[in-house]
Amino acid sequence: MSVVLTFLINTIFNLIVGLIVAKFLGPAEYGKFALSIAVMTFGQTLAFEWIRLSAVRFYSERARIDAPNIRATLDSAFVRAALLYLPVALALAFLGPAFSLPRDLFALACVAAMANGLFDYQTALVRARFDDRLYIRVIVTKNLLALVVTTGAAWATGSARAALIAGMTTLLGSVFLWRGRLTDKSAGLKQSDPRLARHYAGYAAPIVAAIVLYQLIPLANRDLAARFFGFAETGRFALSYDLGQRAVMAIGSALDVLLFQIAVRAHDVHGAETARDQIARNIAIVFAVLAPACVGIWIVLPSIEILIVPQAFRGPFAHFLGLMLPGLFCFGLAQFSINAIFQLARKTLPLIAAALAACVADPVFILVLPRGTDASSLAIAQSLAFGVGLATLLVFASFNAPQWPRLRDLALTLIACAGMAALAGPMRALRPGLALMLTQMFFAGSFYVLIVASFDVAGLRTAFVEKAGPAAERLSRKGGLFKILLPLRLG
Structure with missing residues (x-):
């Protein structure tokens, strides 16, 4: 539970740092910063996410002692991925096609992807070993550095470039400060096993492919917002999505840390039938927590905007986030409940198919919806695309003989959410x-x-x-x- 609490605290810190950075940068520079972060996240996922996923799945304290070749293989894979990724990414940044993001910022985002990939990989290793104390220390160190360095750089310079460099510094600084505890001295790179690396890549590839495809949607929409309406609109659009996504991901991830492991244990100990029953219960729980959370966010959006959102972003923030919330709910439900059906069955190709359907749907909706004077059509298209992804996933799941949650639980959750909206929704009109x-x-x-x-x-x-x-x-x-x-x- 301490890891879950730390994860939630980390999310809150990220939220606070993001709001402070947005305030000091302003909409235009924050738009560049947010687009850079989207490029960074995309590059990190493409190059390094499979290593993090493999660490979570295959590394442990027992493996650290009895099978040092596992850690050696993972470390070697990260080094090789970095050596291959960096020149390709920089070549694309400086010699590839022009993007709305300036080339120097694109290059910085590519380098930041390595820093973030290293940080996430190291913390995944710590979590896989259940070393709660070290995990908490690394996360707290990163957050304190971010609160001082990243926000300080934004305040002092008002530059997206400086804020991005400062963000990299906080990630690498926290890893450097705890390098002695993070390093496994018994696992030298010479012990790495190429066969294990291929096995790990095969395990993670479909999951990573689906994540990359989903990330293309907000990345492309931010780029379109910059092209159609300018970087200031991109900043307002991105802040709405970032805060909403962090809230949904925090809730979903906190549930996933517990529920998915329970399903895995049920599968290993009692068999596939028991695991299917547990997944059905998990789906009902995620639905019963995520749905009222999204409705609750919508109810209090005007007050959230007044209380925490910088003045320059108010108005568009609540408007865009209100349009994005249904899509964020669909994405969260798919990621933290439906995906488990395929992960336990080890049939993860439908995840890619659902993500592809969402990627195809997004530009179609953008073309069909009338374009106004702001990025509203992009927000609606994004929500609808995530809905298409969830619907596609449910269709594939129906062919996998799943055990679905009771309709009673889903119906009562919807009734309760409707009651929430009816009771507190009209208060949105008050001050x-x-x-x-x-x-x-x-x-x-x-x-x-x-x-x-x-x-x-x-x-x-x-x-x-x-x-x-x-x-x-x-x-x-x-x-x-x-x-x-x-x-x-x-x-």
Whole structure:
């Protein structure tokens, strides 16, 4: 649980740093910075994500002791990937076709992809070993450096280039400061096994291909926003997506850390049938958490905008994020629940097919939708494309003999979300601020919790009671509403 908490804290820090950087850079420079980050993420995924995924899947504390060739193979793969990636990426940056992003920023983004890839790879190794203390220390170090160095560079220069260089410095600095604990001295590069590397690449390739294809959609849309409306519009468009995506990914990833491992354990210990049952429960849980989270974000958007979004981004921020939220929900549901059906069955090609469908749908929707004076059509097209990806994935899943969640749980979740919107949605017309946001959260949250507790939606009440243990039992004996909502077997 400490790793999950650290992951959430890391997301919050990234959110804070992103908002501060956006404030100091302004919409135009932040647009360049955000497009650079999208290029960086795309390059990192393309070149290095397969190594991170392999580390999570195949490395462990036991492997560190008994099979040092695994770490050696992973380290060797990273070095080789970096040596191949860097000249190709820089050649594309300076000699390839012109993009809306200036060539020097494109080159910096390519170099930043290596830094971010190294950081994510090293933290994946630590997580795979379940070394919670070291993981927390590396993450905290990175966040503190980012809070000082990255935001300081943005404040001092107002330059996207300086902020990007500072961001690289924080990543490499945290790895350098903890290099002694991160290095596995027993795993020299000479112990690497090319056969293992090919096996790892084969395992991760379909997953990486799907991620890359999905990343093309917001990357292309940011580039189009810059071409059609300028970098200032790109900055406003990108900040909306970045904050919304981080919120959805934080919730989904926190669930995935626990739920997917439970499904894997069920598959290994009890077999495929038990694993399918667990995946069905996982889908219901993700749906029951992610849907109200997205509805809740929409409800409090005006207040969030006033409270945390820099002045230069207000107005377009809430508008764009409101249009993007349905797509972010579809993407999160696919990534953190439906994908598991194919991962456990080791049939990951449908992930690529779904991502391809989304990539094809995005430009089609862009062409069909009328283009206005801002990037609204791009936001709508992006949401619809992610919806197409989810629908395609569900079609493929239906041919894989899955165990689906109970319709009762899905229907109750939708009813509860509709009740949230009906209770707190009209308050959006009132003057936004902290008091209004807390009021909306109280009414919407209380209604949703009441529905979940009354009907045990997705088994969340049962899970809470089992976790609460004796404390919940003592409360249940006192009577009142809490006793009514708890399972009768506690009495």
